[in-house]
Amino acid sequence: MTDRKKVIAVLDDEAKMRLALARLLKTYGYDVAPFESGNDFLKAVHSDRPDCMLLDLHMPRPTGFDVLASISSMHNPMPVIVITGHDEPGYAERVRGLGAKDYLLKPVDESVLIDAIQRACPDGSLPSNQKF
Template sequence: MMISDKTVIAIVDDEESICKGLERLLRSAGLTAKAFLTGADFLRFIQNNRPDCLVLDLNMMPMNGFSVLDRLALLGWKLPVIIITGDDSEEACERAMNKGIAAFLRKPVDGQVLLDAIERAINHSA
């Protein structure tokens, strides 16, 4: 799949300011962005919608990013996922990579680095 204005990127982060900032960034790049403050809200969204990529925070409550990844796997979803997190531990990175994520980026994330990671992830999954 090529990235276009029809490309939908879901964002899950419990920090509203990060969600809003990432939505602005993605929209300025011509992408459609849909942000969620909880993993549960995102999981309800995908019952009737299919985003092209997921940008996911790890450290959220009550459902953390690993729980969202586990739920996606349980549902059989094959979706490119980019982790953005303040947890730069080797353990978190290794655990996320073992779940098949496309990229592991540390906050604060550089906008162009994120856009490049999204493009690679979507093109790789095509």
């Protein structure tokens, strides 16, 4: 076990949501790596790997589904928690089929989110500087 802070990537195209999630996560002692687009995240993940990711589904291309599919195809994919404000029939099953650890609806309750992160990103996860 290590004393370093876990790094949580937050990928959401809405700036207010990224900021709100970042503030919340920092109060719980997490470091946050915010990303506005799937392309930004996919470029960065090859040099720095977060411990866990919060992923919005509905974004311009690549969508959250596209990003999740890319992550699931990587060696040692990081845990992903999907957070969406647009629930549709079959979405939860689809993201779980792509490897998501949890599927949460916006607005998400603070304790539900933190519990999901703690389940998805236990102490034994890979270090954030793990390369793919």
